Amino acid sequence: MSHSSIPSPATAHKSENLSGTIRVPGDKSISHRSLMFGGLASGETVISGLLEGEDVLATGRAMAAMGAKIGRDGEKWRVAGTGNGALLEPADALDFGNAGTGCRLTMGLVGPYHMTTRFTGDASLSRRPMKRVLDPLRQMGVAVEAMEGDRLPVTLRGPKAPAPITYRVPVASAQVKSAVLLAGLNIAGTTTVIEPVMTRDHTEKMLAGFGAQLDVEEDASGVRTIRLEGQPDLKGRTIDVPGDPSSAAFPLVAGLIVPGADITIENVLMNPTRTGIILTLQEMGGQVDIVNWRDAGGEDVADLRVRYSELKGITVPPERAPSMIDEYPVLAVAAAFAEGETVMDGLEELRVKESDRLAAVARGLEANGIDCTETEACLTIRGTPSGKGLGSGTVETHLDHRIAMAFLTLGLATEKPVEIDDSTMIATSFPQFFDLMGQLGAKIERTGAASQ
Numbered sequence: 001m002s003h004s005s006i007p008s009p010a011t012a013h014k015s016e017n018l019s020g021t022i023r024v025p026g027d028k029s030i031s032h033r034s035l036m037f038g039g040l041a042s043g044e045t046v047i048s049g050l051l052e053g054e055d056v057l058a059t060g061r062a063m064a065a066m067g068a069k070i071g072r073d074g075e076k077w078r079v080a081g082t083g084n085g086a087l088l089e090p091a092d093a094l095d096f097g098n099a100g101t102g103c104r105l106t107m108g109l110v111g112p113y114h115m116t117t118r119f120t121g122d123a124s125l126s127r128r129p130m131k132r133v134l135d136p137l138r139q140m141g142v143a144v145e146a147m148e149g150d151r152l153p154v155t156l157r158g159p160k161a162p163a164p165i166t167y168r169v170p171v172a173s174a175q176v177k178s179a180v181l182l183a184g185l186n187i188a189g190t191t192t193v194i195e196p197v198m199t200r201d202h203t204e205k206m207l208a209g210f211g212a213q214l215d216v217e218e219d220a221s222g223v224r225t226i227r228l229e230g231q232p233d234l235k236g237r238t239i240d241v242p243g244d245p246s247s248a249a250f251p252l253v254a255g256l257i258v259p260g261a262d263i264t265i266e267n268v269l270m271n272p273t274r275t276g277i278i279l280t281l282q283e284m285g286g287q288v289d290i291v292n293w294r295d296a297g298g299e300d301v302a303d304l305r306v307r308y309s310e311l312k313g314i315t316v317p318p319e320r321a322p323s324m325i326d327e328y329p330v331l332a333v334a335a336a337f338a339e340g341e342t343v344m345d346g347l348e349e350l351r352v353k354e355s356d357r358l359a360a361v362a363r364g365l366e367a368n369g370i371d372c373t374e375t376e377a378c379l380t381i382r383g384t385p386s387g388k389g390l391g392s393g394t395v396e397t398h399l400d401h402r403i404a405m406a407f408l409t410l411g412l413a414t415e416k417p418v419e420i421d422d423s424t425m426i427a428t429s430f431p432q433f434f435d436l437m438g439q440l441g442a443k444i445e446r447t448g449a450a451s452q
């Protein structure tokens with residue numbers, strides 16, 4: 001895969017008057033699940049707008065290695081599934097590259113199968129904690145072999161008769177919730193997940209769409225109890241994947257910080273478990289108009305018109321973190337141009353993403369002259385609205401696509417250019433990043449030998 005090859009540095013330069021209309025690629029969470037559930041269901045699933053990023057393609061290869069037939073047919077992807085309960089033992093290790101979601105959800109999916117499955121990944125994924133999904137699998141009777149600290153490579157051996165469990169998710173994580181629910185698909189009886197803090201609900205919504213029996217109850221304090229009836233008959237379906245709000249966040253912030261900008265991003269997923277970044281940028285004074293709000297196959301989507309704005313610092317409510325967890329690096333970039341102080345708290349999960357994002361963001365800001373304070377779970381940024389004196393740093397991206405894209409966005413409004421040490425990882429979630437940002441008039445260039 002390209003991220004194990006030669007690093008490709010890139011540089012962003014001060015830009016003006018970004019303009020135009022773009023569509024960002026399909027939502028990563030929905031794309032992973034489309035291939036997984038399509039690969040599992042009986043019959044055909046036809047997917048439009050699939051994100052063709054490396055993370056999602058790794059999930060496709062894993063499902064193919066377990067018996068699904070997956071192919072591209074013009075603009076669409078066609079998946080012929082095995083039928084629920086009929087995945088085959090893969091001949092080789094499943095390599096998930098950089099993708100936490102693909103790896104953790106697939107661990108849940110295959111855990112209860114009475115077969116042996118091995119999981120590997122790149123250097124970043126091999127550092128990330130897997131205990132959070134391996135613990136509930138152990139409770140179901142799955143035998144686990146893992147590196148120290150429950151890291152990859154991991155081998156799972158499912159029991160003859162897996163037992164359904166009731167599991168209270170100990171961290172706010174859609175990946176953990178989803179892994180337990182997916183395990184429940186191949187276990188007789190009711191699997192129950194208790195989710196104290198709501199996270200993205202794509203697994204619940206999409207499994208119901210494929211024909212699973214799911215019951216979701218929410219109490220007065222917001223605690224959700226999700227009950228899944230095991231061994232449902234899942235049926236293939238048609239899916240239209242909306243644009244990824246986590247990718248839209250980069251042109252969105254660029255539009256707010258580049259003087260004279262006026263851009264539109266069409267067809268963005270507006271599921272309320274994903275829109276924290278839009279709300280937060282609006283609270284900072286960002287002119288983000290949500291237009292043409294509509295339903296698209298069971299999900300809300302809209303177009304976002306974004307104009308350059310004088311931003312002000314705010315305190316971001318920590319309880320909003322799950323609805324914008326992947327957007328903090330680029331929110332930090334908006335905060336770098338806001339008047340006053342922006343406080344982001346409740347960010348402990350950022351430390352276990354593709355990199356320690358809290359540290360990577362703080363170091364990148366400091367390298368470019370931006371005043372910030374990092375504590376265990378909090379980042380405070382004091383902005384410079386004019387961008388004067390900022391820039392000229394080189395940012396270490398640590399195999400993290402969001403760090404790479406966030407700092408290239410920063411360099412569009414700093415006085416001096418911003419360089420990142422590697423841009424290859426951007427292809428994991430947003431392969432069209434350079435092209436689309438270029439279309440808007442952003443001055444970003446790949447500067448390394450590997451870009452030739």
Ligand SMILES: O=C(O)C1=C[C@@H](OP(=O)(O)O)[C@@H](O)[C@H](O)C1
Nearest residue numbers: 029101172173174175176325326
């Ligand atoms: O379920 C998903 O599709 C995702 C859940 C989030 O991870 P956590 O569950 O670890 O918070 C998010 O960071 C990731 O990019 C996608």
Ligand SMILES: C=C(OP(=O)(O)O)C(=O)O
Nearest residue numbers: 098099100101326353402
């Ligand atoms: C955290 C992310 O992804 P994953 O956990 O799937 O690697 C992300 O895309 O920002």
